[in-house]
Amino acid sequence: MAVNQTLPRVNPPPENKLPASRKMPFLARLWRDSPLLVMVAPAVIILLLFTYVPLLGTVIAFMDYVPFLGFTGSEWVGWDNFTSLFADSAFWNALWNTAQITFLQIVLFFPVPILLAVLLNTIAMPMAKRFVQSVIYLPHFLSWVIIVALFQQILGGDGVLNRFLITHEMTPLQIMTNPDTFKLLLTTQAVWKDAGWGTIIFLAAIAAINPGLYEAATIDGAGAWQRFWHVTLPGMRPIIVLMLILRLGDALTVGFEQILLQRDAVGPGAAEVLDTFTYFNGVVDGSWGTATAAGLLKGVVSLLLVLAANKLAHRLGEEGVYRR
Amino acid sequence: MNSTRPVWLGRPRPVAVALKALALVLTCAVVIFPFLVVISTSLATKQQIDANGGYVIWPTRISFEAYKQIFNGTQVSRSIVISVGVTAVGTAFSLLCTVLAAYGLSRRQSLFHRGLLSFVLFTLLFAPGMIPVYLMVKQLGMLNTYWSLIIPTAVSAFNIVIVRGFIQAIPRELFDAARMDGAGEWRILRSVVLPNSKAVVAVVGLFIAVGYWNNYFGPLLYLNDTEMWPLQLVMRTFVLDNTVTSNAQAIPGYVAPPAQSVQMALVAIATLPILCVYPFLTKHMSKGMLTGAIKG
Numbered sequence: 379m380a381v382n383q384t385l386p387r388v389n390p391p392p393e394n395k396l397p398a399s400r401k402m403p404f405l406a407r408l409w410r411d412s413p414l415l416v417m418v419a420p421a422v423i424i425l426l427l428f429t430y431v432p433l434l435g436t437v438i439a440f441m442d443y444v445p446f447l448g449f450t451g452s453e454w455v456g457w458d459n460f461t462s463l464f465a466d467s468a469f470w471n472a473l474w475n476t477a478q479i480t481f482l483q484i485v486l487f488f489p490v491p492i493l494l495a496v497l498l499n500t501i502a503m504p505m506a507k508r509f510v511q512s513v514i515y516l517p518h519f520l521s522w523v524i525i526v527a528l529f530q531q532i533l534g535g536d537g538v539l540n541r542f543l544i545t546h547e548m549t550p551l552q553i554m555t556n557p558d559t560f561k562l563l564l565t566t567q568a569v570w571k572d573a574g575w576g577t578i579i580f581l582a583a584i585a586a587i588n589p590g591l592y593e594a595a596t597i598d599g600a601g602a603w604q605r606f607w608h609v610t611l612p613g614m615r616p617i618i619v620l621m622l623i624l625r626l627g628d629a630l631t632v633g634f635e636q637i638l639l640q641r642d643a644v645g646p647g648a649a650e651v652l653d654t655f656t657y658f659n660g661v662v663d664g665s666w667g668t669a670t671a672a673g674l675l676k677g678v679v680s681l682l683l684v685l686a687a688n689k690l691a692h693r694l695g696e697e698g699v700y701r702r
Numbered sequence: 703m704n705s706t707r708p709v710w711l712g713r714p715r716p717v718a719v720a721l722k723a724l725a726l727v728l729t730c731a732v733v734i735f736p737f738l739v740v741i742s743t744s745l746a747t748k749q750q751i752d753a754n755g756g757y758v759i760w761p762t763r764i765s766f767e768a769y770k771q772i773f774n775g776t777q778v779s780r781s782i783v784i785s786v787g788v789t790a791v792g793t794a795f796s797l798l799c800t801v802l803a804a805y806g807l808s809r810r811q812s813l814f815h816r817g818l819l820s821f822v823l824f825t826l827l828f829a830p831g832m833i834p835v836y837l838m839v840k841q842l843g844m845l846n847t848y849w850s851l852i853i854p855t856a857v858s859a860f861n862i863v864i865v866r867g868f869i870q871a872i873p874r875e876l877f878d879a880a881r882m883d884g885a886g887e888w889r890i891l892r893s894v895v896l897p898n899s900k901a902v903v904a905v906v907g908l909f910i911a912v913g914y915w916n917n918y919f920g921p922l923l924y925l926n927d928t929e930m931w932p933l934q935l936v937m938r939t940f941v942l943d944n945t946v947t948s949n950a951q952a953i954p955g956y957v958a959p960p961a962q963s964v965q966m967a968l969v970a971i972a973t974l975p976i977l978c979v980y981p982f983l984t985k986h987m988s989k990g991m992l993t994g995a996i997k998g
Contacts, residue, residue, distance in 0.1 A: 411813040413887035417806035418818055420799045424857040425825055432830035432838050445840070497725060506726075512984050513730045519976050519983070521916030523934045527941045527969045528736040531743075531757075538739055538757045570732070602714065635919050639942060653832070660833040661923060673831030 439671040445664075459671040469672065471647065472655035475561075479632040479651065482565045484625060490569055491576030492618060496610060498577060499584045514574025522635040525571050529563075530554060554640070557648035564640075568633060579621065580614060587613035619696045627684035630676045652676050737973070744768050744967035751963055768967035777928075778936055778968065785915060785933040788851050789975075792914040796856040797907045803857070804865035805891050825859045832923075839924060850924035851917060851932075861906050868902040869895055908979050915975060937972055941965045 402410070439459055441452045463469050494514070501507040517525065532538045533553045540550040553563060591609045600608065634653040641649040650658075652672060660669025691697070739757055745768075746761035772778050806812075807819050835854060844850040872895065880890050896903070918934040925931060 407813045411809075414806040414809060414812050415814065417802040417887070417891075421803035421857045421862065422818065422821065424799065424853060425822065425859075427842070428835060428838060428854040428857075429825045429828075429830055432834035433828060435834035435837060436831060438834070438837075445837070494729070497722065500722060501726070510726055510730060512980075513733050515984065516980060517733060519912050519916075519980065520973060521918055521934055523916075523918050523937050523942070524969060524972055527937065527965075528740065530942060531740060531966065531969070532736050541757055574733070602718070638919070638922075639938065656832055657923075661836060666833060666837070670831055670833045673833060677828070677831065 436670060436674050438667055439674045441667055443666040443670075445666070455667070459667040460675070463668055463671050463675070466668075468646070468650065469655060472650045472652050472672075475648070476630055476632055476651040479561050479564060480629045482561055483568060483632070484622075486565050487569050487573065488622065488625060490573040492580050492614070494573060495577040495580035495584060496606065498581060499610075511574075511577075514577070516574070517571045518575035520571070522571075522633070522639055525567055526636065526639045529567055529570075555643045557644040560640075560644045560648045564633060564636060567636060579617060583614045583617040584610060616697055619691050619694075623684060623687040623691060626687040627680050629683055630680050740966045740969050740973075744963050744970045746963060748963070757962075768963040769971075771964050772967055772971065777931075778933075778940070780929070781931055781933045781936040782971065784848075784930065788848055788917075788932060789911055789914040791848075792852040792856065793907055793911040795852055796861075796910045796914075797903065799857050800861045800865055800906065800910075801896075801903060802891075803862050805869055805887075805895050807862065808866050808869040822859045822862055826863075836923060845924055846926055846930070848930070851914070851920045855913070855917075855920070861910070865899065865902055865906055868899045872898045905983065908983050911979070912976060912983075933972055937968055940968055 408415075435449070438449070438452070440454060440456060441449075442455045442458070443449075443452045498507060498510060501510065520528075530537060533551075534540070535550070535552060535554065537554075539553075543550050553559070556563075587609065591613075592605055595605050595609055630652050632651050632653075634651075634657075637649055637651055638654055638657070641654060643649075646654075646658075653676075656669045656672045656676075659665045659672065739759060742758045742761050743751060745764050745766070746758040747763050747765040748767070750758055750762055803822070807815065807822065809815065839845060839850050839854060844853070876894050876898070877890060880894050885893065916934065917932070918938070921930075921932050921935050925935075
């Protein structure tokens, strides 16, 4: 078993630099590399049009944007869009809902893939392991329309569960349309769709743990639980911290399509989040400036959250997203 | 028994094994059950659905009535054609841009290499808001065209990085030999790069295709004309709007709507392409994606 570790590591072959490359005249290099530049061009143009220009276009957060007048004709209004945003109780409602959903998902969703990965890792039969993996990865590839439709068919007012309850003379449950439990429903759907897929990164983390540690722990008399607590978990910790930081960076992004699909069923009071607020204000109602301001605010706060979480991780002695 | 248990590890207690097996079987059941009900009900006869109270877990007799009804209905049939078309054209276009860019950025000594690579990687960090992108699509006159579903999402820096990682792992000697034989960059792309990165191109292509097929918000945002709607949007109106809003249907004694099996059939059809490509995805997925991402 130790043979694998004592094998000399094969060094990557030295990069075969074209020695004259740096000294070639510019035009000669241009001529040599022009096919490569042509190949990159389509991607660069699309990124320019649909990422870079819209990033600059975010300045309409400081404009009273009128589509008819365009970027150049619309009036600059300074922070007015933000002032009216902060005065809007619908915005605060959306922010509060977003925060609640994120909190629920970090508490109830986040640990599930970790536990599933540990469980999967203990399956000793490769065939069974591959089968379970194939099954639990599947929902990740379905659209939210399908996921919500499946939930509707099973748990909806007219779904399998209620049909079952009615035929057995019990009171039907209104799971899909109850605003009070809507956020739990969202979390359940998210777990069903993505918890299995989320195990991939944690399985990779477990696979990277040196098996010698387990061997040593077992010889020292550690049971299964102690090996989990003292070997597996510490081995996974950097990845867990990394994923938590990335999740915090997405704290203000909570299942946009998922919520948009079900917003009408429970009403905006329970279901409005920042993204749906932006969509309905901007695209539906035409308040372009205010909606973009909400979007910009979201982006800036998300960036600050990642930096703060990363700082905290460094304080706690972890590596985080980037090194200090 | 085919097992990878190391020799130093004793056999686990039977209770622990039973608990673990139970947890895994339950997890799989929770995933499989909804699919089973949907597919079974879509294939069951109306009599069996009614007798069972609206759903069927195992159809006694197979009936394709629901599917016939779907393919007769003009809107659903048309939306399926639209979805297939957008997915096919979109995947081809997106894959073309991705592979070209990945090869174009794979040579470290090439002109503008660092600048162009940074230009692409920067988009991993910052995503523009929904409104500015919408206004851009509008500005370019792409509203109410299928291009609005295809072009804005065609290029993803993440996909480029993955394919690029694979291309860089192709042995240098192959490139050198091709160049000795007088091949230009386009010829190298066709004869050296593509044959050696089939697996990653297939996986990335499938991911792109799944994305186009599942796209729901794009058409909602960019297409006003319901005649142009793809399957995901039509499914929303047929399956969700129909029932989410009408809770009163759950009253006792309510007669099962004939639409039940049709709705299920629609969900089954939208899921089918995913189920078809899924075995190929799982085959290469975790290994390919992870190594590609790390090498990038």
